[in-house]
Amino acid sequence: VLQGERKLIKQHSEMLGITEVSVCLIVFLLIAQFLKLQWRCSRLPPGPTPLPIIGNLLLLDFKLHRDNLVKLTNIYGNIYTVWMGETPIVILNGFQAVKDGVVSHSEEISGRPLSPFYRDMMGNKGIFLTSGHTWKQQRRFVMTFLRSLALGKRTLEHRIQEEARHMVEVFASHKGKLFDPHIHMIHAIANVICSVSFGHRFSSEDDSFNRLIKAISSVVYFNATTWGRLYDVFPWVMHYLPGPHQKVFAYNDFMHNLVRNEIRSHEERWKADDPQDFIDLYLDQIAKTKDDPTSTFNEDNMVQSVVDLLVGGTETTTTSLCWALLYMLQYPDIQEKVQKELETVLEPSQLIYYEDRNKLPYTNAVIHETLRYSNITAVGTFRQCVKDTAVLGVPIEKNTIVLPNLHSVVFDSEHWETPGKFNPNHFLDSDGNFVNNEAFFPFSAGHRVCLGEQMAKTELFIFFVTLLRAFTFQLPEGVKEANMDYILGVILQPHPYKLHAIPR
Numbered sequence: 373v374l375q376g377e378r379k380l381i382k383q384h385s386e387m388l389g390i391t392e393v394s395v396c397l398i399v400f401l402l403i404a405q406f407l408k409l410q411w412r413c414s415r416l417p418p419g420p421t422p423l424p425i426i427g428n429l430l431l432l433d434f435k436l437h438r439d440n441l442v443k444l445t446n447i448y449g450n451i452y453t454v455w456m457g458e459t460p461i462v463i464l465n466g467f468q469a470v471k472d473g474v475v476s477h478s479e480e481i482s483g484r485p486l487s488p489f490y491r492d493m494m495g496n497k498g499i500f501l502t503s504g505h506t507w508k509q510q511r512r513f514v515m516t517f518l519r520s521l522a523l524g525k526r527t528l529e530h531r532i533q534e535e536a537r538h539m540v541e542v543f544a545s546h547k548g549k550l551f552d553p554h555i556h557m558i559h560a561i562a563n564v565i566c567s568v569s570f571g572h573r574f575s576s577e578d579d580s581f582n583r584l585i586k587a588i589s590s591v592v593y594f595n596a597t598t599w600g601r602l603y604d605v606f607p608w609v610m611h612y613l614p615g616p617h618q619k620v621f622a623y624n625d626f627m628h629n630l631v632r633n634e635i636r637s638h639e640e641r642w643k644a645d646d647p648q649d650f651i652d653l654y655l656d657q658i659a660k661t662k663d664d665p666t667s668t669f670n671e672d673n674m675v676q677s678v679v680d681l682l683v684g685g686t687e688t689t690t691t692s693l694c695w696a697l698l699y700m701l702q703y704p705d706i707q708e709k710v711q712k713e714l715e716t717v718l719e720p721s722q723l724i725y726y727e728d729r730n731k732l733p734y735t736n737a738v739i740h741e742t743l744r745y746s747n748i749t750a751v752g753t754f755r756q757c758v759k760d761t762a763v764l765g766v767p768i769e770k771n772t773i774v775l776p777n778l779h780s781v782v783f784d785s786e787h788w789e790t791p792g793k794f795n796p797n798h799f800l801d802s803d804g805n806f807v808n809n810e811a812f813f814p815f816s817a818g819h820r821v822c823l824g825e826q827m828a829k830t831e832l833f834i835f836f837v838t839l840l841r842a843f844t845f846q847l848p849e850g851v852k853e854a855n856m857d858y859i860l861g862v863i864l865q866p867h868p869y870k871l872h873a874i875p876r
Contacts (some may be wrong), residue, residue, distance in 0.1 A: 401566075409455075416460055417766050419453035421445065427455025434601070436862070438751045438779040441465065442619035445780075451766045457605065461754070461773045462678050464763060465780040467787055467811045473763045474776050478818030481763075482536050483756030484509075485773050488607035488615075489595050493624050498676030499823065500684060503855045506668045510677055513669070514823055519655055521568060521827070529725055532831050536724070536838040542727045543843060543873045544800070550848055550870045553697060557835075558585055558690040564831060565685045568872040570634050571649035580630060583681070586651045594620045596861040605708045609647065624679075631678045646703070650678065681824070688748060689828045695746035696739065696836050698866050699794055700845050702854040706796065707845065709733050711876070714841050724837045726830045731835070733806035738801035739832055743814040744782045752778035755820060778813050787811035843873040 409422050420428050432440055432454060441463055444452060450465040463472045473481055483503040486496070499510045521528035522601055523557050537559045543553070562585055563573040574581035594600045594617065603610040603617050610617060638651045642668055647653045654674045661667035702708040713734045718724075729736040757772045768774065782789040787809060788798055815822040822828070840847075847854060858864040 388719075404692060404840060412460065415769060416772070417451050417454040417462055417768070418448050419455075419463075420448075422460075423814055425458065427459070429455075429457060429867060435860075436461075436475035436751055436775065436778065441751060441777055450780075451763055456759065459773065461503045461775050462737060462768055464774065464776045467781050467784045467813075469764055469780050470776045470778070470813065471716070471817070473774060474816060477761050477763060478820070480539070480759050481755045481768075481774050482759050482819045483758045484820070485754050485756045487595065487604050487846065488546075489502065489600055489603045492611060493591070493608065493621060494676060494679075498675050498680045500680045500728035503667070503756070506673070509668045510673060511652070511823065513657060514681075516675060517650055518823065518827060520653075528564075528568065528744040528827065528830060529834065531564055532834045533723055533838075535563050535573070536566075536835050538563075539706075540838060540842045543839070544875060546873060548872055548874050550872055552868060552870050553873075554690070554694055554868065557693050558686065559768065560835070561690045561831060562588070562686045565682050569651075569681055571583070571638075571652070582617060583623075584630060585686075588683050588686050589626050590620050590623045591627075591683055592863060593861045600784050602780065612629070627679050628675055631675045632671075633672065636679075650681070682820075683823050685827065687863055688824075689831050691748050691865055692746060692828070692832055693745060693835055694741045694866050695748070697839070697845055697871065698854050698856070698869060699738075699745075700840070700848050701869075701871055702856060705795065706738060706794075707840065710738055710840050711844070715758075715835060718837075718841065724834045724841075726833055729833055733800060735837060735840075736806050736833075737796040739806075739829075740799045740812065741794060741796045742790075743832075744798065744812060744868075745872075746858075746864065747772070747779055747782050747814060749814070750860075750862075750864050752776050752816060753820075778816060781811050781813045784811050796822070842876060844876055846872040846874060 409424065413422070414418075420431055422428050423430070429773070436454075436456070440453075442465065444463070445465045450469040451462065452465075453460050454463070455464050464470045484501055486501055490501055496506065501505065502510065509776065539556055542556045551682070551746075559581075562581070567573050570788055572739055574584075576582075595604075597616075599616050599851060635651055635655075638649075638655060642652060642655050647656060651674070654669070654677070657669045658671075658674070661669050666819055700710075713732055717729070717731050729739075755774045755776065757770050757774060760770050761768055781786075785791050788811065789795070790798075798809065799806055814827040815828070854869060855867045856860045857867060
């Protein structure tokens with residue numbers, strides 16, 4: 373018995389010894405990690421102290437919410453560092469800091485960091501998620517193409533006018549009864565992108581077109597979901613596990629296959645001297661640069677560039693137009709002022725052109741205030757330093773991820789009289805003339821400014837004016853106020869809503 377007890381005591385002591393060693397090892401690793409973090413923190417702008425492994429995730433409630441970022445400026449100033457896990461991110465807040473970062477040091481902070489999700493989905497191809505030589509070549513080509521849309525018989529404005537006419541017909545078919553306008557608006561705006569990319573539009577009943585709409589929405593919003601965050605933390609595991617992320621990858625494959633099929637169709641009838649759309653021009657560019665060893669013009673980059681145009685140009689403009697109509701429901705007096713201006717300036721059957729904005733200062737102000745107040749990109753998109761730099765004198769090392777907080781610019785109280793209110797007067801002088809504001813950054817600025825800015829502004833103006841001239845929009849009977857809250861995601865959407873479109 374005594375020998376058995378001694379044996380048990382020995383085993384217990386050995387277990388305690390192993391446990392003590394394990395605890396000591398864990399404590400040592402945590403201390404080492406903490407000291408490593410402190411050393412890394414000393415090379416970055418100040419910010420909240422990160423914890424080992426999780427960084428500031430608890431403090432930030434596991435997301436970069438714009439309100440939380442603004443609160444931290446009261447403690448750390450307009451340039452500070454937060455840690456998303458083990459990744460430090462330098463936040464730029466307020467007009468001066470953001471302008472100095474994205475405009476004055478645009479070249480130095482022109483990189484685009486790739487999250488594991490987007491890396492596995494899109495790779496280093498196309499426009500939006502590339503950096504360096506590939507990005508510069510693709511960006512220059514796309515900018516040239518977008519400028520060319522103002523030329524020729526099938527200009528961008530003519531394509532938008534065609535879709536606006538279809539939208540009015542669909543809205544009118546509801547005969548003043550309650551309906552959700554979102555699906556009709558996204559069909560119209562997606563068809564503009566399809567028209568300039570493929571040279572043709574789709575019927576709203578087309579199965580491939582409707583699947584494309586679902587695919588675009590799925591790709592845009594997935595990364596902001598819990599599953600999206602899990603994928604970015606554990607990509608080596610999630611890539612092989614079942615879940616909603618696999619459906620997103622399937623949607624992404626569908627988009628790429630649809631574009632490749634369009635390319636095959638274009639190749640059969642392609643004429644270098646008569647380009648009709650983006651694919652035609654890209655095929656011509658591939659032919660011109662086939663002997664250039666530095667060229668990045670190939671089918672993979674063409675496919676991803678078209679997908680970038682579809683994804684980037686559909687959800688953002690649709691969401692902005694959804695907010696615009698929601699504001700008209702919430703502020704009927706503003707809607708009435710817009711309609712009176714349209715009646716005074718425009719002929720009843722006159723086609724709407726973007727240059728008409730110069731004769732419609734109040735309407736133009738309402739559209740700009742919609743873009744400012746809705747601020748659909750929330751805090752903006754990540755950038756990465758491609759070389760050592762400094763923002764407002766604060767040094768930032770090469771490869772550091774930087775987040776210019778666009779919300780802090782378009783809501784900067786030093787540049788906007790009533791930043792927390794929807795107020796078209798932000799863009800009007802005392803005589804009612806339209807005036808821009810240097811802190812109007814909804815499309816960002818610098819080298820990484822949204823390539824589709826001009827296209828989006830043209831679409832939003834023509835669609836908005838066409839709809840306001842054709843209909844008066846009203847809330848459902850018995851509803852006194854619209855739901856002005858947003859759905860948090862990569863893009864800030866309004867909650868689904870229904871309206872009455874009363875023909876005028």
